[in-house]
Amino acid sequence: MSEKTTPETKAEQPATGEEARKQAAATESLVQLGQVSVPPAESNVFCLTIIGQVEGHLMLPPQNKTTKYEHVIPQLVAAEQNPKVEGLLIVLNTVGGDVEAGLAIAEMIASLSKPTVAVVLGGGHSIGVPIAVSADYTFIAETATMTIHPIRLNGLIIGVPQTFEYLEKMQERVTRFVKSHSRISEERFKELMFKTGELTRDIGTTVIGLEAVNDGLIDEIGGIGEALKELNKRIAERKAASNFAIGPQPVPAGVETAIGEGGA
Amino acid sequence: MILYTSMPIDRVMDGWENGPGPLIEIEHTGMTMLLSPLSPGVGRLVRLVSAPLETYLNPSYAPGSLIYYGTEALSRRELAPSDYQTSSIM
Secondary structure: OOOOOOOOOOOOOOOOHHHHHHHHHHHHHHHHHOOOOOOOOOOOEEEEEEEEEEEOOOOOOOOOOEEEHHHHHHHHHHHHHOOOOOEEEEEEEEEEEEHHHHHHHHHHHHHOOOOEEEEEEEEEOOOHHHHHHOOOEEEEOOOOEEEEOOOOOOOOOOOOOOHHHHHHHHHHHHHHHHHHHOOOOHHHHHHHHHOOOOOOOOOOEEEEOHHHHHOOOOOEEOOHHHHHHHHHHHHHHHHHHHHHHHOOOOOOHHHHHHHHHHHO | OOEEEOOOHHHHOOOHHHOOOOEEEEEEOOEEEEEEEEEOOEEEEEEEEEOOHHHHHOHHHOOOOEEEOOOOOOEEEEEOHHHHOOOOOO
């Protein structure tokens, strides 16, 4: 990574912090190269999009739009580690996918120390549900839907005996995760999952916008604007909290003595 | 592997038997990448096998982006399907 050098000459009216730096970079490029290149806007928010099928251990045929977990997981590590990234916006429009990969992504998002806000646009179905609820705060567009259905009727399974018990366990993993990361109760989630009569091909429920909020699955109705506002608020709160923690620290006893002795 | 999806499984797995096609693994600018070759020196990124962490935040190295590696790619090997597809479902 190249370090940006601070320009020798300062602008006549220096602005503060980030603004000043951008302005200085633009001025420098004008002076040095005779051209104005707008420095690329650096965002403090990393946007992660979860689209199409969440691809797991098998590569899906190319007609599928996929989100590849082997890319998303290092991305989350990089976002957590990169000091320029102060918050994550997770945008979901997914039809589900691999259970293992989906839960891995959801667990990773839930374990991040930086603020995370998720927005469900269009749909956050099946394994998209735990991914959506894994963020600190969640939004759903008014028209967006989430399909909650059992794993066993729409699953693909390879060479596993005792299929029924196995699928029950897989379902339990999803249920437990959703319960512990949202306000919905286990009973209500299972009720939605096994509800008969609403879906023609499968048993389960499709919840639309406000219904997901009323059931406690999602926190609020909203789109990108609301989500970014919430994320910026959380980033500011986190900064304030860390500034407070850094603030006046008690001086260790040994240091105090040493200073005292030195001064005497 | 269990697919938990609201999309019909036959639509998802359609074309499975054709496989992902030939893939090549190249080492380029310090990264090992798995590419689906399009023409000599150009490939579509399937995944980053090993790369510096910050590369994952760079959209130009997102899966599906075009990689121009030229003809002087340091090491390149053709992969047999068994190398990247761990098991079969049928």
